[in-house]
Amino acid sequence: MNEDERRRALADFLRKQRALRSPAEVGLPPGLRRRTPGLRREEVAQLANIGTSWYVWLEQGRNVRPSVQVLESLAQALKLTPNERRHLFLLAGHALPPHMSPTKERVSPVLQEILDDLNPTPAYVMGRRWDYLAWNQAAEEVLQIPAEGLPYERNLIWRFFTDPTMRDHFSNWEEMAHGMVAELRTASASAPNDEGFEELIAALKQSNPEFCRWWQEHHAPRSLDGDKIMEHPTLGHLEFRHLTLQVVNDADLRISIFMPDAATRAKLHQLLEANN
Known part of the structure; x- marks a missing residue:
């Protein structure tokens, strides 16, 4: 043009x-x-x-x-x-500046309906600070998304670094954790006026020495998509292909989809059938 x-x-x-x-x-x-x-x-x-x-x-x-x-x-x-x-x-030929004031994150009813239709494939919507904003039943069962409670309880990175069971669930925990730190650094740099980022990062630094150390390393972000292997406390061995999609109408929102292999899909289907 x-x-x-x-x-x-x-x-x-x-x-x-x-x-x-x-x-x-x-x-x-x-x-x-x-x-x-x-x-x-x-x-x-x-x-x-x-x-x-x-x-x-x-x-x-x-x-x-x-x-x-x-x-x-x-x-x-x-x-x-x-x-x-x-x-x-x-x-207008300008680079996009950061948000002057972060907007409230909302998930439309249509997007929630899409998540529900994906069952038994786990899927959730994540906000700009990696908060779980919406999810389907399969994601709630697999990722054990908690009820509203303590601060950051529904923040993916907070749980990944402060919940000791995460290391047991994911065999490549350290690789995933490095990637999350790099992605969080990039996201926070694009929104310097968002106090929520500053508070989350400060809390993570105080709560986890690995996060504090890796935060200083300034690694370049890389794709977090790909194979995910999980050892679930009740479902046992689960395997997925992970894919992240951006919501067109709000680029701060991302949809994460965990596409199960045949054996994992059978376990999830049986679990959801039993719960319903």
Whole structure:
């Protein structure tokens, strides 16, 4: 995409996003009857605290270069999703900055329905700080996801480093743990204003000397997908192929799927049948 094409694409994106937003969605009174749906250009400019003429130039595809601060203001004014915000910065020719204020993580009913339909294949949704946000029954049984309780109880990395049974469950625990530390470092670096990351990392450093030592090594992240072998306390030997997918509408959310081999699938199917 050359410069002219990029500006036209940015203009088209802004026009479409403006047309999709109602005054009520952005906190404005409905006002007089509107000839076309969506917001007016001057309303977007007012919400983003920028000049109306300058915003009109953006929608016309003129050669103006919005700053990171202006793009952030537009993203907030138009109530863009994380994925739409990323697209806005890409079209404007800017690298994506970290979130100014982390958004609340939510799992849609449709996504939960997909997880449930995957039974007896364990699957769960993980947030930006590696928290379990949603899961199916198979994942609850295999990973023994606890009920809401102590802080970080539903954080995958916290459990991996502080629950001694994790070492017994996974034969390649150390390799997996190294990978998680590297991935967590990368994720935290992309969100420096997220206090939740700082608190989690500080707690992990205090709770586990290996985490504290490996955190200083600055290893590059690598894929955590692949074969997973687990010794389950009641189901015994389990084997999976692990795959991680990113949620398109919210790139902070990831779906982890543990695809069982035939023997493991038979055990899980029998367990779920007995529990239901």
